[in-house]
Each structure stands twice: as structure tokens, then as C-alpha cells.
Amino acid sequence: MPADTKTALLNSAERAARARGFDGFSYADLATDVGIRKASIHHHFPSKANLSVALMRRYAEAFETEILRIHEEKTSGGARLLALIDIYREALENGKSLCLCVSFSSSPESLPPEVIAQIRQFRAMLIGWLTKTFEAGQTDGSIAGVAHPELESAAALAVLEGAQLAARAEEDVVLFDMALKLLKGRLSG
Amino acid sequence: MPADTKTALLNSAERAARARGFDGFSYADLATDVGIRKASIHHHFPSKANLSVALMRRYAEAFETEILRIHEEKTSGGARLLALIDIYREALENGKSLCLCVSFSSSPESLPPEVIAQIRQFRAMLIGWLTKTFEAGQTDGSIAGVAHPELESAAALAVLEGAQLAARAEEDVVLFDMALKLLKGRLSG
DNA sequence: GTCTATACAAAGATAGAC
DNA sequence: GTCTATCTTTGTATAGAC
Numbered sequence: 001m002p003a004d005t006k007t008a009l010l011n012s013a014e015r016a017a018r019a020r021g022f023d024g025f026s027y028a029d030l031a032t033d034v035g036i037r038k039a040s041i042h043h044h045f046p047s048k049a050n051l052s053v054a055l056m057r058r059y060a061e062a063f064e065t066e067i068l069r070i071h072e073e074k075t076s077g078g079a080r081l082l083a084l085i086d087i088y089r090e091a092l093e094n095g096k097s098l099c100l101c102v103s104f105s106s107s108p109e110s111l112p113p114e115v116i117a118q119i120r121q122f123r124a125m126l127i128g129w130l131t132k133t134f135e136a137g138q139t140d141g142s143i144a145g146v147a148h149p150e151l152e153s154a155a156a157l158a159v160l161e162g163a164q165l166a167a168r169a170e171e172d173v174v175l176f177d178m179a180l181k182l183l184k185g186r187l188s189g
Numbered sequence: 190m191p192a193d194t195k196t197a198l199l200n201s202a203e204r205a206a207r208a209r210g211f212d213g214f215s216y217a218d219l220a221t222d223v224g225i226r227k228a229s230i231h232h233h234f235p236s237k238a239n240l241s242v243a244l245m246r247r248y249a250e251a252f253e254t255e256i257l258r259i260h261e262e263k264t265s266g267g268a269r270l271l272a273l274i275d276i277y278r279e280a281l282e283n284g285k286s287l288c289l290c291v292s293f294s295s296s297p298e299s300l301p302p303e304v305i306a307q308i309r310q311f312r313a314m315l316i317g318w319l320t321k322t323f324e325a326g327q328t329d330g331s332i333a334g335v336a337h338p339e340l341e342s343a344a345a346l347a348v349l350e351g352a353q354l355a356a357r358a359e360e361d362v363v364l365f366d367m368a369l370k371l372l373k374g375r376l377s378g
Numbered sequence: 379g380t381c382t383a384t385a386c387a388a389a390g391a392t393a394g395a396c
Numbered sequence: 397g398t399c400t401a402t403c404t405t406t407g408t409a410t411a412g413a414c
Contacts, residue, residue: 155368
């Protein structure tokens, strides 16, 4: 599927990082997976720190594109939030994986400062989108009981990430569903 | 402070695991910290898997004791929940640490199945305590807007753990406070 | 219970040929 | 752009003396 080796490496690394953490895969793993020798990987990504930056950049860009698309396609705040919850649920892969942001947040000591900054920007971007979404849901009535959109968004992101963590640890997506049930119960439209 | 070497090792390992993850410390680190040679650690904990079980057991027991104490000392559901939130906030150590459960949940592949089972039991125990607490808050009116104590407890635990993760990643306790602000705003008594 | 010494595997990374 | 070969460090773990 991937035309070039670099993309194949990014795909393999992202899958591995989400399933086993950034320290849970090595260049040897990527080499086996992609079908080249591990020394060759250094041609594309001189260091693993370098690779982590590329991974996070690609992930943040793809994610932002995705939520902007949701904003276009769904008209109510409730429908938009539900779509985001689905993204986090799908990323769990039945409890065997995490979204890259949660995975990277779990091992900040292993990452270069640049990735920490990317994580910060990513969360800020997402909090911004969520705040807009809760405001819309407050206005159009598709999210019940919204009084403080900014606080709702911070809490919602924490629930999404915390629920993923618990579900991943026990490999049981039901834990995710339980944690999100209260929030989903407030949604309509 | 610790009378015996074994306790000193557990203390050192718990601090390290919470600050840098279970894969983020080695027997060499513990040896330096405690002041013995790394080979000597194997006398107390034959393998790191063994150590992880001992860590999680001690942590779960201490935590359960702590929340039972809270249940005794605080009379309202709201006050009890607030005390629990404080425990999670303190465990952050200004964004430099996590509680052991979140830390271990971040690297389940590195842990023996026994610890995964301990994590499951720990969360079940905590969910049970939280459900009782939300029920109390519902009855005594010290937690506003409680309709489903069991769903509230699952969501609350996810918020606590997700907020810790974000705050740890960016080493900023404000992220924790933001994520918990909505829940804390519902508490009184 | 702690030590020295060592085994063994895996990791990230580099040099230089093709 | 990929290869072979190699370096260096670090990790977990064991053997056997004291």
C-alpha cells in the first residue's frame, strides 16, 4: 500500500507505538515489519527522537483534518462530540491500542522536548475544537446541561484519554464505554 | 528511614516507576539509590516481574486503607470525593509523577499477567468506593446532579487518571485542575 | 545478605561498500 | 537507498565467594 519506504516506516512505527508504547518497539521491529535492514532506517530517520517528531507531526495534522471534517459534516454539537468519541473508541482497536497522543503522554521522558511541545499544541488544538463544540451544543440544545464549555472540554478530553488508558490496560473496551456513558447520555441530535 | 533493605527497594522502585514508568528504571538505578550492588537486589526480588507484583500489592493495600480512612473521617459524599481528588493531585508531585496505577496502566506489555489482574482488582475496588461515595452525595445533597452513581464513578475515575496523564506529560498541574474543575464545582459539604 | 565477576540479549547508532 | 559489519551501552539475570 505505501508507495515509499518512509511512509511504510511511519505506518509501522505508529502502529507499534500505539500498541506497545514508544519504548515498546525498536528499529529491529520496524525493519522486520517493513522488510529492510535496521541500518537502512537511519537513512530516513537518523535517530528515534527524529522519528518521534515525524510521527507526532503526521498524527496531529491528520487528526486536525479529521475533526475539521467532522465540524463540516455534522451540524449539531452533540453529533460532533459523538463522532469524536467514536474516533477514540475506534483507536482502541478492541483494547489493543491507544491513540498516539495518549501513548506518547505515557512516556514523556523517552521523548525529545520538541515532541512534548507538539503534544501541548495538539491538546490545545483539541481543547479549542471541543470548546467550540460544547458551545454549539449549548446553543442548539444537543448537549444537555452545559454551563461552562471550556471546563466541559477539559473534562471531556481527560475522560476520553483516561478511559482509553483503563481499557487498554485491561484489554476491555467495555471500560471505555462505561466511562463515556454519562457524557453520551447528555447528547442528542 | 526504612528499617530493611527490601522496604527501601520498594520505596525507591515506586518513586522511580511513578516518575519514569516501569521501563524507565533499572536495577542499576535502584542499586545506586539504595546503596547496594544491583546483583544484591535479586536476592529480594528475583526478577523485575516479581518486583512489579510486590509494588502493586503494596500500593493497592495502602490505597485501600487510605480511602477507608477517608470514608471514616469525612461524613459527606462531597467531602469524600474531594479528598480523593486531592490524593490524585498530590500524587502528581507538581507534574513530575503519576499514581502507580496510571503508571502501570501505561505499559501493560511490560507487566506480568498477575499485575494486570491486580490493576483490574484495584480499579474495581476504587469504582466500588466511588459508587458508594456518589450515592452518599446524592442522598445528602453534597454532590449536585447525581442521577447514576455507577456511571458517575466510572467517569470520575477516567477523569482523574486522564487528567494526571495530561498534567504529567506537560509537567503542568494546571491541566489537572482544569480537567477536575467541573466535577469539583458540583461538590459541597 | 551482599559482594565481584560475568553471561547474554537487545538497543540505538555509525562506517563504508555497493 | 540499502546493505554488511561493527561499536557501545544498557538491561536483566546468574554463579559462586565471603
